[in-house]
Amino acid sequence: MFTTSKRLRALVATGAIGTTMALVLAGCGARASDDTAGAGSSAAASCVDTSGDTIKLGFLNSLTGGMAISEKTVSNVLHMAADEINTSGGILGKKIQYVQEDGATDWPTFAEKTEKLLTQDCVGAIFGGWTSSSRKAVKPVVEKLNGLFFYPVQYEGLEASPNIYYTGATTNQQIIPAMDFLASKGVKTLFLAGSDYVFPRTANAIIKLYAAKLGIKIVGEEYVPLDKDDWTSQVAKIVAAKPDFIFNTINGSSNVGFIKAYYDAGLTPAKTPIISVSIAEEEAPAMGHAVTGNYASWNYFQSLKTDTNPKFIQSWKAYPNSSGVTSDPMEAAYISLYLYKELVEAAGSFDVNAVNAAAKSKTITFDAPEGKVSLNGTNHHISKPGHIGQINANNQFDIVWASDKFIEPDPYLEGYDWFPADIRKQLAGAAG
Amino acid sequence: MTKLKPWISLSGIGMFAVVLLAVAPLVLTDHWLTNLGKYCCWAIAAVGIGLAWGRGGMLVMGQGVFFALGAYAMAMHLTLETAGDRVPGFMVLYDPLAPLPAFWEPFRSAGFTLLAIVLLPVIAAGILGYALFKRRVKGAYFAILTQALAVALATLISSTIRETGGDTGLSDFKLFFGFVLNDPANKVMVYLIAAGLLIVCLLAVWQFYRSRFGELLVATRDAEERVRFLGYDPANIKLVAFVVSALMASIGGAMFVPIVGIITPAEIGAAASILMIAGVAFGGRASLFGPALGAMAVGWGQSSLGSTWPDGWTYILGLLFVVVILLLPNGLSSLPARFTGWTRRSPAEQPAPAFDAAELEEVRS
Numbered sequence: 001m002f003t004t005s006k007r008l009r010a011l012v013a014t015g016a017i018g019t020t021m022a023l024v025l026a027g028c029g030a031r032a033s034d035d036t037a038g039a040g041s042s043a044a045a046s047c048v049d050t051s052g053d054t055i056k057l058g059f060l061n062s063l064t065g066g067m068a069i070s071e072k073t074v075s076n077v078l079h080m081a082a083d084e085i086n087t088s089g090g091i092l093g094k095k096i097q098y099v100q101e102d103g104a105t106d107w108p109t110f111a112e113k114t115e116k117l118l119t120q121d122c123v124g125a126i127f128g129g130w131t132s133s134s135r136k137a138v139k140p141v142v143e144k145l146n147g148l149f150f151y152p153v154q155y156e157g158l159e160a161s162p163n164i165y166y167t168g169a170t171t172n173q174q175i176i177p178a179m180d181f182l183a184s185k186g187v188k189t190l191f192l193a194g195s196d197y198v199f200p201r202t203a204n205a206i207i208k209l210y211a212a213k214l215g216i217k218i219v220g221e222e223y224v225p226l227d228k229d230d231w232t233s234q235v236a237k238i239v240a241a242k243p244d245f246i247f248n249t250i251n252g253s254s255n256v257g258f259i260k261a262y263y264d265a266g267l268t269p270a271k272t273p274i275i276s277v278s279i280a281e282e283e284a285p286a287m288g289h290a291v292t293g294n295y296a297s298w299n300y301f302q303s304l305k306t307d308t309n310p311k312f313i314q315s316w317k318a319y320p321n322s323s324g325v326t327s328d329p330m331e332a333a334y335i336s337l338y339l340y341k342e343l344v345e346a347a348g349s350f351d352v353n354a355v356n357a358a359a360k361s362k363t364i365t366f367d368a369p370e371g372k373v374s375l376n377g378t379n380h381h382i383s384k385p386g387h388i389g390q391i392n393a394n395n396q397f398d399i400v401w402a403s404d405k406f407i408e409p410d411p412y413l414e415g416y417d418w419f420p421a422d423i424r425k426q427l428a429g430a431a432g
Numbered sequence: 433m434t435k436l437k438p439w440i441s442l443s444g445i446g447m448f449a450v451v452l453l454a455v456a457p458l459v460l461t462d463h464w465l466t467n468l469g470k471y472c473c474w475a476i477a478a479v480g481i482g483l484a485w486g487r488g489g490m491l492v493m494g495q496g497v498f499f500a501l502g503a504y505a506m507a508m509h510l511t512l513e514t515a516g517d518r519v520p521g522f523m524v525l526y527d528p529l530a531p532l533p534a535f536w537e538p539f540r541s542a543g544f545t546l547l548a549i550v551l552l553p554v555i556a557a558g559i560l561g562y563a564l565f566k567r568r569v570k571g572a573y574f575a576i577l578t579q580a581l582a583v584a585l586a587t588l589i590s591s592t593i594r595e596t597g598g599d600t601g602l603s604d605f606k607l608f609f610g611f612v613l614n615d616p617a618n619k620v621m622v623y624l625i626a627a628g629l630l631i632v633c634l635l636a637v638w639q640f641y642r643s644r645f646g647e648l649l650v651a652t653r654d655a656e657e658r659v660r661f662l663g664y665d666p667a668n669i670k671l672v673a674f675v676v677s678a679l680m681a682s683i684g685g686a687m688f689v690p691i692v693g694i695i696t697p698a699e700i701g702a703a704a705s706i707l708m709i710a711g712v713a714f715g716g717r718a719s720l721f722g723p724a725l726g727a728m729a730v731g732w733g734q735s736s737l738g739s740t741w742p743d744g745w746t747y748i749l750g751l752l753f754v755v756v757i758l759l760l761p762n763g764l765s766s767l768p769a770r771f772t773g774w775t776r777r778s779p780a781e782q783p784a785p786a787f788d789a790a791e792l793e794e795v796r797s
Contacts, residue, residue, distance in 0.1 A: 030611070111603070111694050136600055
């Protein structure tokens with residue numbers, strides 16, 4: 001209404017020319033019908049430089065933002081493992097030269113930095129991530145560029161990427177042992193409390209399926225966003241529901257608010273105990289005595305008596321900027337770097353395809369602080385012992401339950417008949 | 433009213449186009465080209481903010497809302513394209529047996545998606561702007577309201593995990609309107625579309641600023657009451673600028689998705705919306721190139737400085753922001769004029785302070 005039609009025409013014309021030019025310039029890319037959509041097939045050749053006496057590796061952890069409190073420890077223990085490996089001769093005789101990147105608790109940043117590490121820094125593999133959201137942001141990038149990502153935290157399972165190695169527990173190594181423990185204690189009613197994101201939502205979906213099989217009744221289910229600490233109204237619902245046990249899948253600092261609300265509402269471990277899957281030695285001190293007496297399900301505890309654990313604890317306590325306590329996720333991160341070393345040396349090469357082939361054809365094991373773990377070359381997870389610990393007054397865990405042997409990883413729960421086959425089929429083929 | 437000669441601005445846009453469309457794809461690595469594409473998306477939104485805030489005086493602190501409309505419309509289409517006949521994987525995780533939510537269905541169609549990217553922000557900004565401007569809501573009230581909307585939308589998306597992917601967002605897109613996204617040639621194409629759209633947006637605001645509408649907009653910004661006395665309705669003038677800026681934010685959001693490969697509520701919430709404003713203020717909100725260049729500079733700083741100095745980068749950004757506001761209220765693009773005086777700035781490029789005393793007085797009363 002304000003412009004003359006002549007000006008408008010000129011404007012439309014320029015715009016059209018610009019867009020057409022852009023389209024024409026690049027109209028040579030592959031289309032869906034060209035059948036090149038397979039993972040990694042169209043990736044550029046790897047630029048990893050193995051000619052010198054060093055190998056570059058990428059560490060990708062949130063050093064800033066909400067997850068920094070947990071992920072800085074993972075970053076630090078990766079540095080310690082790299083120093084240890086370098087002192088003992090490196091990987092295939094090459095010293096590790098690491099590139100540390102900040103994921104900034106922002107999932108697109110994780111994707112951006114993964115691409116940078118693989119294409120600019122040309123690293124052999126990337127180690128890090130914590131939340132499932134960060135892993136889901138990294139996954140398409142490593143699959144596209146045919147890189148390697150080592151993920152050190154327990155998670156919800158139902159995933160097995162050819163480009164990711166999972167050194168934390170999958171569902172049947174943490175959630176299912178926790179449910180078995182509850183069943184053995186005669187628990188009849190259970191309340192689910194979790195952070196509102198992919199891990200707790202999925203874990204609880206699995207818990208509900210298994211609970212039905214075990215005859216445990218779910219009497220409530222509440223979620224609070226990751227960055228919110230106020231659990232008062234949700235805990236009031238727990239008080240009203242009077243469950244035998246609370247299954248806690250809350251992550252990060254939100255746990256502090258939850259435990260505070262739990263204590264303020266007069267709930268006690270004697271009558272309404274909590275079993276957590278994200279409270280470890282690192283987090284427990286922040287919650288004070290209110291958390292004492294409650295339970296956690298992990299594979300590794302600092303109190304674990306194995307041949308390798310004392311040395312690990314000692315090295316960590318002596319390491320600069322260490323938190324002084326060891327915990328499951330950092331132990332899994334420690335495993336991840338050694339597992340990569342074992343894989344590369346079994347393959348005799350840093351090449352991703354050679355590493356994946358070695359994982360399939362050879363037996364890869366590592367004497368971890370939690371015991372001797374072995375890699376499943378098909379699903380890229382490791383075997384782990386299941387443990388339930390009870391928090392004592394020193395914020396350490398007294399082990400009250402242990403699986404009778406190491407639990408083989410089963411991310412798609414194929415060995416469990418209560419998990420519907422059609423869901424498994426849908427998930428295995430689904431994207432997004 | 434003095435003005436920059438048209439050929440100066442036009443040749444500037446031309447040079448910008450040559451650098452973005454021809455030089456950048458030749459000299460930059462894949463990684464930096466992708467990053468530049470991302471900055472272009474923020475720059476497209478920033479051009480719109482320049483129009484609404486720099487020329488129109490409306491401090492739009494919630495452009496993340498419109499960025500989200502475009503981004504999620506595009507992301508839903510790409511997710512469905514990748515999933516084919518199946519329900520997207522993340523939905524299966526939470527409720528395996530439920531069907532696709534009804535509001536997702538139309539986004540299977542490419543045409544509907546493109547239409548939605550254009551029409552959704554126009555309708556949303558149209559209704560919102562009409563309601564606000566007709567009631568003469570402005571200044572701090574307007575800014576806070578838009579900001580609150582961005583917070584509300586980010587919270588809504590975070591809490592509807594099965595419908596929108598929640599905090600994890602939508603990612604893992606394999607196809608872009610039939611093109612395989614992994615193919616390097618197609619990545620260049622997606623980049624060129626974003627860069628081309630940025631040039632188109634620059635041309636559009638250049639045309640706006642030259643037109644009578646542009647003059648009316650500046651007049652409304654500087655003396656709304658006088659414009660009203662002259663017989664124009666300031667509400668309509670502001671509404672047009674607001675709707676156009678919303679449309680640009682939506683286009684930026686839509687292109688952000690195939691370039692970055694993921695969209696999450698954190699990219700559209702309060703902090704993200706403020707970062708968009710910061711780039712615009714940094715570059716010079718009322719100038720033609722300032723908003724776009726400022727947004728790109730902030731984006732670049734985030735990728736490169738944030739990488740070498742993760743703890744310090746936000747402090748640098750904050751410090752720069754304070755210094756620029758104190759010493760160069762019209763942004764970095766006013767720097768050449770300040771020192772040399774060889775370009776004569778038009779009054780349109782010298783906006784009043786974001787909140788002047790008179791306006792605050794008005795707010796109080």
